[in-house]
Every structure is written in C-alpha cells, then in structure tokens.
Amino acid sequence: MPAHDSLPLALIGHSGAAGRALRDLGLVGISVPTDDLEATLAACRTLRFSGALVHPSLETALLPFTQADPAAQRTGRVDAIAFAGGTHGTFALVDALIDVVEASGYATRGASALLIGSSTRDLALALPLTRLGFTDIGVVAETTPEAEGAAKHLPAGVRTYPISRRDASVATLAERADLIVLTAGSLPAGLLQPYHTLVDLTGRVTGGAAGTVMDLSRLPAQRLCRQLSHATGQRFHVDELTPLLPSLS
Structure with missing residues (x-):
C-alpha cells in the first residue's frame, strides 16, 4: 500500500x-x-x-x-x-480569505463590517470573516430576502442588518462601518470614505478609490x-x- x-x-x-x-x-x-x-x-x-x-x-x-x-x-x-x-x-x-485578512494585521475585533453583494451565495464568500470578532454587520444584497438568507448564518450575538441595495439605509450602514467587503456587483457611488478599508473580491475597484483597498495579491x-x-x-x-x-x- x-x-x-x-x-x-x-x-x-x-x-x-x-x-x-x-x-x-x-x-x-x-x-x-x-x-x-x-x-x-x-x-x-x-x-x-x-x-x-x-x-x-x-x-x-x-x-x-x-x-x-x-x-x-x-x-x-x-x-x-x-x-x-x-x-x-x-x-x-x-478560509483562504480569512488567512489573508488575519495576515494583514487588520483589527477586526470590536469593529463594524458591511458586506455588499448580489445574492445569498456570493455573500457566503465573506461569511467566514464574520467570525473574527465584529460586533455589527450589515448585509446588502439585490433583495432583502437574499440579504436575510446570508444573515442567518452570522454568529450569534452579532447585531445584524440585512437590507437590499435599493434601501436608503445602505448609506447609513456604510457610515458606521469600518470594513466593507464587496463580493459581487458594483460598489455604490460615494459609499467608500477615507476611513474605510475595502476587501474587494470582484477585482473591479481601482486603487484610486477613497479609503484603503486591502491587498489581496496573496x-x-x-x-x-x-x-x-x-x-x-x-x-x-x-x-x-x-x-x-x-x-x-
């Protein structure tokens, strides 16, 4: 053998x-x-x-x-x-995404995150990151049911806000967020601010965007x-x- x-x-x-x-x-x-x-x-x-x-x-x-x-x-x-x-x-x-975010030294514990995607399935790419100690997590999808489908897998005890891309509250959630994760679709115009860190899984956000775009080259x-x-x-x-x-x- x-x-x-x-x-x-x-x-x-x-x-x-x-x-x-x-x-x-x-x-x-x-x-x-x-x-x-x-x-x-x-x-x-x-x-x-x-x-x-x-x-x-x-x-x-x-x-x-x-x-x-x-x-x-x-x-x-x-x-x-x-x-x-x-x-x-x-x-x-x-799991590779968790490895890269942890290796970056970004302080996730006690921070707020905003996950922006299109469907429950593409948002699932970012779900493991929610185990890193975030206290508030907004989940944005094309429809509220899609956002709710992803949000049900978030850790217990985390304050969760699932909404659709068309909801005006997206801007409010972004203002309160420290980390923004884009899993699919486009990033709403004007959403990213200088104090944000962006994890862009689409590869479409340019380095000239406001805020800090996390290096995912590894x-x-x-x-x-x-x-x-x-x-x-x-x-x-x-x-x-x-x-x-x-x-x-």
Whole structure:
C-alpha cells in the first residue's frame, strides 16, 4: 500500500501544464476526463487518488456529486476534493480569505463590517470573516430576502442588518462601518470614505478609490495552499506555490 503522500492527485478541468507544475512539489497530478463527472469521481476513488483540484469552470457542476462541507454548500461551489472515506468537497477560497485578512494585521475585533453583494451565495464568500470578532454587520444584497438568507448564518450575538441595495439605509450602514467587503456587483457611488478599508473580491475597484483597498495579491496562492492541504493532506508554504498559479488558472 503506497504512502499517502505518493497517491496521485486528480486535476479536474486543468490542463497537463498544471500536472507538470505540481511535479516541483513532489506531487503527481493527472488530468482526468470531465464528460461524466460522477463517473470520474467514482474512478478516482477506485484508483486511490488522494484528492482533486477543480478548475473554476467546473466548481458548480461538481457540487452535487460530493459530500460538500458548509463552505461549499453555501457558495454552491467546490474547488477541492478529498477521497479519504468518501468524496469530501470544500470551497477553499473562504478560509483562504480569512488567512489573508488575519495576515494583514487588520483589527477586526470590536469593529463594524458591511458586506455588499448580489445574492445569498456570493455573500457566503465573506461569511467566514464574520467570525473574527465584529460586533455589527450589515448585509446588502439585490433583495432583502437574499440579504436575510446570508444573515442567518452570522454568529450569534452579532447585531445584524440585512437590507437590499435599493434601501436608503445602505448609506447609513456604510457610515458606521469600518470594513466593507464587496463580493459581487458594483460598489455604490460615494459609499467608500477615507476611513474605510475595502476587501474587494470582484477585482473591479481601482486603487484610486477613497479609503484603503486591502491587498489581496496573496489570496490565489493562499487558496491553492488550502486546496492542496484538503486534497493531499500535506502542508505547503504560500511562497512556493506562487510560481504555479499561471498553470492552474
């Protein structure tokens, strides 16, 4: 029986270049068929793959065929799979975001946050941040029911304000917020003030905006670190993964 770290890693939707890049980490990455995803996952289990990395184009399609953890269920996407004892899917981006915010040194405890998105699912990208000690959290979506759907997953004891983008109270919530997180859509004009820090997951807000835009340049590598940890059970350093990103995009 081979050691765990010698088991192959399935690359679902990724090219052969990804497999070649992973060799530098001592991993055997093998591109697998994507025409029948359920059959592919079954074959990976039979052939004793340790796990899988999922290309962004297939993250939604793979969700129904995995035992998805809460992060994957809430976002509706899977970006890494572990085959030990089942087909365990996760969406590693959400925990990677926590890693990057914590590493930034931003003081979250006792602060107020405003999450701005479009739907319950895209707002779920920011939900893990709410565990970092915020006392007040506004949740803004296209509709109030979508905002309420995201807000129900917030920690107990946190003051929560779910509203729609069209509600005039959005400006009031923004004035009281320290951190603003944009998960989808556009940032309402004039909302960002010099005292705000913005976490922009859309990549659309320019550096010339008012306030401080948090540096998320390490997020892709941190995400890959989380993906590989889930799929292989091994730990890697973010710096050694950065050169691999172009092959895994």
